[in-house]
Amino acid sequence: MSNLIEALQIFLKYGDPIRPTHCSHDELLVCTSPTLVSDEDKSRLKELGFFPCDSDDCFKSYRFGSC
DSSP states (O other): OHHHHHHHHHHHTTOOOSSOEEEETTEEEEOOOGGGSOHHHHHHHHHHTOEEOTTSSOEEESSSOOO
């Protein structure tokens, strides 16, 4: 749980949207554009299990998502 909380705190630095997440089959999506996130934070997010989506408008994790 601590890795998820750390990742969400990083995302919070880049905005506080009303609907920040979306979950689909085995994916947790966080609605933060990778273009806004620093390279240092992207590197840490990767270590925590979050990767930019192909559409380049969010991050996704297979580690924390399930529905």
